[in-house]
Amino acid sequence: xxxxxxxxxxxxxxxxxxxxxxxxxxxxxxxxxxxxxxxxxxxxxxxxxxxxxxxxxxxxxxxxxxxxxxxxxxxxxxxxxxxxxxxxxxxxxxxxxxxxxxxxxxxxxxxxxxxxxxxxxxxxxxxxxxxxxxxxxxxxxxxxxxxxxxxxxxxxxxxxxxxxxxxxxxxxxxxxxxxxxxxxxxxxxxxxxx
Numbered sequence: 001x002x003x004x005x006x007x008x009x010x011x012x013x014x015x016x017x018x019x020x021x022x023x024x025x026x027x028x029x030x031x032x033x034x035x036x037x038x039x040x041x042x043x044x045x046x047x048x049x050x051x052x053x054x055x056x057x058x059x060x061x062x063x064x065x066x067x068x069x070x071x072x073x074x075x076x077x078x079x080x081x082x083x084x085x086x087x088x089x090x091x092x093x094x095x096x097x098x099x100x101x102x103x104x105x106x107x108x109x110x111x112x113x114x115x116x117x118x119x120x121x122x123x124x125x126x127x128x129x130x131x132x133x134x135x136x137x138x139x140x141x142x143x144x145x146x147x148x149x150x151x152x153x154x155x156x157x158x159x160x161x162x163x164x165x166x167x168x169x170x171x172x173x174x175x176x177x178x179x180x181x182x183x184x185x186x187x188x189x190x191x192x193x194x
Contacts, residue, residue, distance in 0.1 A: 013085060074089075093171055145157045
């Protein structure tokens with residue numbers, strides 16, 4: 001049964017998360033947004049290289065870190081709002097039963113679709129346990145880090161360039177951006193290179 005045949009009803013997050021995604025169709029991945037199953041395109045080679053570098057760096061740093069592990073592609077369901085949204089971040093760090101840090105690799109097309117990106121970040125901010133959201137940019141060595149404050153508000157910091165590190169305070173690790181982007185072929189910026 002493809003997604004068109006299943007679109008005649010609203011899904012709950014619980015139903016969505018236990019359904020084999022192949023039942024929705026042939027897309028690379030699906031998310032649930034306001035009860036609607038939404039297909040996502042396959043990542044570009046650069047997206048995949050950044051994600052691979054990130055996961056490799058997390059594996060090394062989380063080895064022996066009691067109760068926390070890296071994951072890729074697991075579901076994140078908001079705790080307070082509608083139970084008909086389930087986001088699938090590119091990667092995460094799960095400590096105990098909850099995701100604590102979520103990562104998204106942001107493509108150039110996602111930068112142009114800033115409202116959808118803001119909506120997804122908002123959905124991730126209300127997932128139980130999430131303390132940090134990291135957006136890694138596909139076309140430059142840069143990260144935007146959103147952190148939950150003690151008063152439940154969110155703060156924002158930027159890390160950029162080969163000398164910068166991604167400091168993940170909620171799990172007590174730091175990862176050099178150069179390590180995350182090691183295998184990514186980034187476009188040259190004016191004034192860079194020879």
